[in-house]
Amino acid sequence: MKLGSLKEGGRDGSLVVVSRDLSRAVPATGIAATLQRALEDWGNAAPRLNALYASLNAGDADGVFDLDFNALAAPLPRAYEFVDGSAYLPHVERVRRARGAEVPESFYTDPLMYQATSAGFLGPRDPVRVVSEDYGIDLEAEIVVVTDDVPMAVTPEQAAGHIQLVGLVNDVSLRNLIPAELAKGFGFLQSKPRSALSPVFVTPDELGDAWRGNKLHLPLVTHINGEWFGAPEAGVDMQFDFAQLVAHAAKTRLLSAGAIVGSGTIANEDTAKGASCFAEKRTVETLETGKPVTPFMSFGDLVRIEMLDRDGNSIFGAIEQRIERQAPPA
Structure with a gap:
């Protein structure tokens, strides 16, 4: 449903x-x-x-x-918890290679995850408002799952039974604020404003055979200002499936019903399938030419994120948002 x-x-x-x-x-x-x-x-x-x-x-x-x-508001206009992973290692590997860093071996066995903003989600047609273009405005097209109550220390096999809904998210990032925050060694805060959720969430059975192995095996399509930006395959190159991500989040605490768990930016080894964020596109450009060419987003830009079934029908509806300037409070 x-x-x-x-x-x-x-x-x-x-x-x-x-x-x-x-x-x-x-x-x-x-x-x-x-x-x-x-x-x-x-x-x-x-x-x-x-x-x-x-x-x-x-x-x-x-x-x-x-x-x-x-x-429509977001299906969950606010949630008790939103934890976001980085399950697509081609993205992690490329970003690190572009800056001359090695990928730690632990990244292949232990998921990357952080506590994201959940006090409010943007609706699928709400604008993304940012104070300054200098912040480096970026989208991140991802898949999310929503759980019921998840006990502490569940196994991935047990966690799979607690995944009740599936949807999309535009996990907005302010890239130029990230380096200074991470340098503090304490994670994201200002660089992660509110994200937007797809018009609807669906139960896994609605996805048919596209939902298997606790992954969604369809392309996630992004357009910027009406032009194709990327359509990487969500079921390919995903190092950790959603059951593993849920179990990782619940290792030392229970997850309350309505917890949202994100996949991280969808990315494939095959760069011809495009990107799900500007950081990925700029990283590929850096590896190919020595420097990024594509700028981050500007005020007035329009983002569209959507997933179609094998017959070309929209599954979740499209996230469609314009980037707008946020005036400081009077």
């Missing part, structure tokens, strides 16, 4: 079930007021939501309305 949230009913939105073709929706507030509430009672809520989804697609649900993506 496909689930989204309208920009109404408070900070956590109002839960809706969305049709398979993303054209229609029906309120689900009689089952759960918000997606967060549904995830906290997933064993009871999921069968009822799935029945409503079947009724909607069959054309006999009550209260159906045409879906307007501009009216």
Whole structure:
């Protein structure tokens, strides 16, 4: 099934079930007021939501309305936890090679992960507002999964059973702020503003055979200002699958229902498939020519991130955002 949230009913939105073709929706507030509430009672809520989804697609649900993506908040407008990995090692290897650094052996056996911003997510049509272009504005096209309650110290095999939803994220990065922050040895903060989530999240069964081995085996397509930027295969070159990432995050703590776990920037060994972030594209240029050529994003640029099924249908809807200047508070 496909689930989204309208920009109404408070900070956590109002839960809706969305049709398979993303054209229609029906309120689900009689089952759960918000997606967060549904995830906290997933064993009871999921069968009822799935029945409503079947009724909607069959054309006999009550209260159906045409879906307007501009009216959608992020499916989880805020979450208790967002942890983001870096599971695509071709990206890590290239970035390090471009600056003459070796990849530590541990990176091949132990996932990279950091605690990301979760207090608020941008909706799929909300602008990305940044104070200055000098910050080095970048997108990161990624896949995320959402869990129910995950016990501490689960194995990857156990963690797989706690993955309930799959979606996309534009994990916005301010690249020129990152080096100074990492040099402090304490991780990202100012360089990681709020991210945007896809219009809907879907249950893994909705993905058919594209979801296997706890990976999503489809290209993730990015356009900048209407021009193709990249379509790397998400199921290829992923060193750690989502079950391994969830288990890594839960090694020493439980994860609350609604926890979001990200894949990191999608990247392939085959650079002809393009990039999912400007940092990747600039790194490839550096390795090929000795210096980056493509600048980071500017105010007015339009980002579009989408994944299509084998028949060319949008699965999650598109994240489509314009980069805008944020004026300082008066």
